[in-house]
Amino acid sequence: MSVKPLRSVLYVPGDKPRAIDKSRTLGADAVVLDLEDAVAPEHKDAARENVRGALANRWPCPVFVRVNGLGTPWEHADREMALLTGVDGLVLPKVEDARTVGALHLRVPLWPMIETPLGALHAAEIAGVPGVAGLIVGANDLARALRTRPHPERLPLLHALSAVVLAARAYGKVPLDAVYNDVRDPEGFDRECRQGRTLGFAGKTVIHPSQVEAANRAFGVTAAEVETARALLQAWNQARAEGKSVATHGGALVEQMHADEAAEVLALWTQGTAG
Numbered sequence: 001m002s003v004k005p006l007r008s009v010l011y012v013p014g015d016k017p018r019a020i021d022k023s024r025t026l027g028a029d030a031v032v033l034d035l036e037d038a039v040a041p042e043h044k045d046a047a048r049e050n051v052r053g054a055l056a057n058r059w060p061c062p063v064f065v066r067v068n069g070l071g072t073p074w075e076h077a078d079r080e081m082a083l084l085t086g087v088d089g090l091v092l093p094k095v096e097d098a099r100t101v102g103a104l105h106l107r108v109p110l111w112p113m114i115e116t117p118l119g120a121l122h123a124a125e126i127a128g129v130p131g132v133a134g135l136i137v138g139a140n141d142l143a144r145a146l147r148t149r150p151h152p153e154r155l156p157l158l159h160a161l162s163a164v165v166l167a168a169r170a171y172g173k174v175p176l177d178a179v180y181n182d183v184r185d186p187e188g189f190d191r192e193c194r195q196g197r198t199l200g201f202a203g204k205t206v207i208h209p210s211q212v213e214a215a216n217r218a219f220g221v222t223a224a225e226v227e228t229a230r231a232l233l234q235a236w237n238q239a240r241a242e243g244k245s246v247a248t249h250g251g252a253l254v255e256q257m258h259a260d261e262a263a264e265v266l267a268l269w270t271q272g273t274a275g
């Protein structure tokens with residue numbers, strides 16, 4: 001089983017060459033070079049050229065580019081640059097329907113962002129578009145559009161967060177959780193990572209070097225989880241060898257889906273630790 005972890009996906013502003021350089025060394029599972037909201041309109045063209053230059057040298061992880069949205073003056077130039085430089089994925093902001101994504105006909109993995117009410121309502125059809133690798137939540141834009149108030153448990157966003165997980169998982173795509181804005185609040189960040197993992201997200205988008213390791217930890221597997229997975233698989237394999245259809249491990253029922261889950265944990269462990 002091949003499972004490439006995307007525990008931490010680091011946004012890097014396209015107009016910050018120093019941060020772009022640094023992002024090669026931070027241990028993120030993927031990097032998103034951002035041309036959209038992190039870059040002011042007057043810096044868009046320079047940022048695109050920075051990113052073009054930086055992409056001449058590869059990263060030790062997949063590199064995506066977040067292009068400017070449909071209907072903006074920069075969308076075509078951004079997409080052309082990203083495709084010519086051979087990025088590993090295109091992050092598409094503020095996607096609201098499947099048709100616009102399908103109409104792009106791009107041969108690169110697509111990562112639509114769900115960050116508007118319409119996008120959240122259409123998450124399932126967007127996830128189902130061929131070429132879509134995963135969905136990314138944009139909680140800042142979503143919160144603004146929904147007129148929600150900040151809440152420590154993201155209560156006002158829960159419906160949309162779960163809709164994204166449901167949509168992505170239904171189509172075998174990767175759901176990535178939103179950024180946590182306060183880069184000087186590691187406890188709050190950990191709490192939100194745990195919540196995201198509990199909800200079913202595969203990883204978290206992050207905005208600062210200090211958040212990378214914490215996201216890798218939160219969305220990775222622990223040695224204890226690996227031990228449990230190994231023991232469960234052993235119990236399962238033994239039961240199957242004895243002709244039984246189900247097993248128990250530690251008193252709990254084990255069926256095929258639990259064995260599959262355990263195998264996924266081991267695969268993630270191997271990928272995560274082997275880099």
Ligand SMILES: CC(C)(COP(=O)(O)OP(=O)(O)OC[C@H]1O[C@@H](n2cnc3c(N)ncnc32)[C@H](O)[C@@H]1OP(=O)(O)O)[C@@H](O)C(=O)NCCC(=O)NCCSC(=O)C[C@H](O)C(=O)O
Pocket residue numbers: 010011012013018019020022023034037038115137138139140141142178179183206207208209
């Ligand atoms: C959040 C920041 C503006 C904080 O900046 P700053 O206070 O300057 O950071 P530090 O001084 O602590 O930086 C220390 C060093 O780390 C490097 N750095 C900082 N951020 C990054 C990064 N993202 N990637 C790589 N390297 C980074 C600095 O260069 C310093 O290095 P050195 O000089 O060598 O010491 C800043 O972190 C930042 O700009 N973060 C990214 C913001 C961003 O990308 N925003 C857009 C994506 S989030 C979004 O749009 C959400 C979504 O759409 C939604 O709707 O929710």
Ligand SMILES: [Mg+2]
Pocket residue numbers: 037093115138140141
């Ligand atoms: Mg946004």
